[in-house]
Amino acid sequence: MLAMTQVEEGSVEGLPNRLHEVMDHYVGATPDRMALVDDKMWLTYRELDQVVGRVTEALRALGIRPGDRMMIVSENSVPLSCLLFAASRLDAWAIVVNPRLSPREIDQIKDHSGTRRVFLTAEVSQEAAAHATRYEATVQDVGPLRGIAVTSLNIATVAEPVEADGARQVAVLIYTSGTTGTPKGVMLTHRNLLFSARGTAAFRKMTADDVQYCVLPISHIVGISLLTMTLMVGATVRLVAKYDPAALVKAMADEGITILNGVPATYQRLLEYRRTAGLPKLDRGKLRVISVAGAPLDIELKSRVEQELGLPLLNGYGITECSPGISGVRPDNPRADHAVGTIMPGLEAKLVSQDGKPVADGEVGELHVRGPNVMRGYYRAPDLTAKAIDPDGWFNTGDLARFENGAMYIVGRTKEMIIRSGFNVYPAEIEAVLSTHDAVVQCAVVGRPVEGNEEVVAFVQLIKGSTATVQDLMAHVAPQLTSYKRPSEIILMDALPATSTGKLLKHKLAESLRSQS
Template sequence: MSWQQAAAEIVNTLPHRIHEVMDSHVVASPDRTALIDDKASLTYRELDRMVGSTVDALRALGIRAGDRLMLVSENSIPLACLLFAASRLDVWAIVANPRLSPRELDQIRDHSGARRMLFTADISEEAAAHAARCNAPVQDTGALRGIGVSALNQVTQPEPVEADGARQVAVLIYTSGTTGTPKGVMLTHRNLLFSARSTATLRSMTAEDVQYCVLPISHIVGISLLTMTLMVGAVTRLVSKYSPAGLAKALAEEGITILNGVPATYQRLLEHKQTAGLPKLERGALRLMGVAGAPLDLELKARVEKELGLPLFNAFGITECSPGISSVRPEAPRSDNSVGTLISGIEARVVAHDGAVVANGAIGELHVRGPNVMRGYYRAPDLTAKAIDPDGWFNTGDLARFEGDALFIVGRTKEMIIRSGFNVYPAEIEAVLSTHSDVVQCAVVGRPVEGNEEIVAFVQLLKGTGATVQDLMAHVAPQLTSYKRPSEIILMDALPATSTGKLLKHKLAESLRK
């Protein structure tokens, strides 16, 4: 079967909108648990009713089809209800992590032209603080309690509504981009549904599963996990903030069957076992562990597998691909760091700088196409054209090779750093550092550590100035969310550069590996 035939088979089984994934289960198993968060739980019937109530409340707040709606929230039942209510209204949802700085949230709001910002103030202190800063009074929104509601943006215009789920945008997910300014990735309903269906099938998910969703819904993996779990009528355990102790307890006591994380998720879980003096981590009902979002250290993989007695399945995806591209199959575990084989219905090729497809085993840039590829970057047709060619091939910017049908990610042609599963772009951090009056120039690079990457900033100061590393850390802290802040700042008399003044970042990166 060709990739086009496989894609068509999957697409033909999909509903038109993401909120429709729950409909059959509301009818067939209304009393089954759908969602559990840190405060409450909902059955499928209760979830359906709460989403309906939220739809009415959003309409009363002046939210129209085609509007962009910012949802500033940690993983929680209210966030899920708002996300699916937006889908029912054909509103573009922008889920934003409340741990972002005011500057970062304001950039997203301004670029998207959001009609309103909603904050789940009862869920997190950070969301409540943003609500207060934005003069968003906390009120009930339908059946949802404690939602901060910003003023209505009277001038923004709605986008056209597309009947075709392959065209209608479901979510806008913002990445900083290599320029340091936000890029809104437009993911359609079909993008999300295709990726969710493919992954659920690959993992043989059923209504008996309990998926642990600690990866944030403000990022693509969290949205995909929520969608695929409701799609099969299973339980999503929504977790607002990662706690290794909380995860260990959930595995032992809550019947978790599927766990997804970044390498740091598992690294910190093993550290918790050691510091807490636990003789053994109890895996309970766990049947499948997945990891993605950062390079997987083989020593960490082996330690996790020995501790929990299950294979750790490596996978690869990116926001623009909704996110899944490849995964190790549960029926074919691997001992190497391959990210597995392509997900059904997706085509990939590895190309050289001249655009020629390279031979199997050779390294080149990874290009993919399929129903998972984004519609484009919002309000950035030039960036979209650079990323997706006329034949639909999306350039991931990652260096890769195939060995047979197994995909290996070798590195990144972009400078992006992946820290604890979050994409971090050096240009954004450099832009913030450069606003300090004593900074002449700076360069930010990643430093590999076990199961993760750290951010290291090299800074050249004006001669005769007295700024310290502590001063610079204090300067960037309020402007960058925690995972974007440098782990280390190194002061230098001069940064290495070419004769034309271009900074030699590779030399700085090499200095960290000596």
């Protein structure tokens, strides 16, 4: 397939040069409009500007220099947002980390990044407070922010050079394990984040009247993008530390939220809550856009959500290295299938075969993208960067996709593709069929090498109390899959290994098969 270009729609013209500048226009134009709200505090645009200014001075007094990396261990909150924008004002690199990560994972990020100091919102979550204790961090005020735990100064670390151009200056460093299990620091520039956020805001026709429900973690790229795009249009961000379906139901009914973004599990738990709480119907209030990304979307779940809320559930696709937006289903052109929509304006996409040649429309190929959203590279890993981004600027997503009439479908990951008896088998297809069984909560399909071939192995988590057997599942998939796609073995598990955001760790399942052989 030839590169699909929509450069005329997506442009870098008029973007701010730095992340914190998104609020500047509204500080003057609508100073009393609500900017940030969490469970404990709220700030208008005027107040946000003032608080970020005072936090910036406090960080400078704590020895944070331009080019330093500073770690923020926090759930979504107003203090986290203020620390993030203050880092931008200082030209420091913000590393926002989920406090639900293990000590080992947080230590890995701290050591690899060479962070100058770690800031932990000890009063926001018990997990952050536990890490603060472990680091012997001092709880103090950082400007007007109270109860922030601050570690001692890393005197040995060296500041990175500061780039005047926002297209080169790193705004955030996001550590992602990908499929390897080894964290990689993704360097996203100010322009990366601002370009992607503006594209999504335009896509959704966002205005200053919107209230964005931000429950996806700001420690991951989607959360940062939601925060940025909302302030970019002068709207309100409702920051949520931990997902609670009951709180979401209340926010829909009482708080005027208009946009909800989630992963499939967000919506699955919402429907389960309605049922267990005995609610006759969910009150969607002013909700006008609901979207989903981050994991394959089950068509049956999509249908049930749409029926319940009376809105199309808009599927999308992105990746941390692309800040994140690559494609999305437009609100004015919803779809009934599991397509992830059309390529975002200003980006180019192409599909290539295993030997690097273009593939025809409708055929599966590896997705490569190019545009102002593509990361600067992996921190302190030029070899990994060179493998991911070619000399012409094309980033290899490692995902397999196909296009039909301009719409993109994600089929799986290149490394996960199974070659069985000469046929290409895509785990996502088998997982989709397995997921239609009533007893299946979630599943993951991986390949198992056997002499001269590969076998298909499915790991399945069943609903608690289910009496379904492996034989039942085999009988369920057999009529829906051709012989070479059917699992050689189905393994039942109490829980599948996953990251803190619920992303399944397939490499661990594959390793468990290798250790058995």
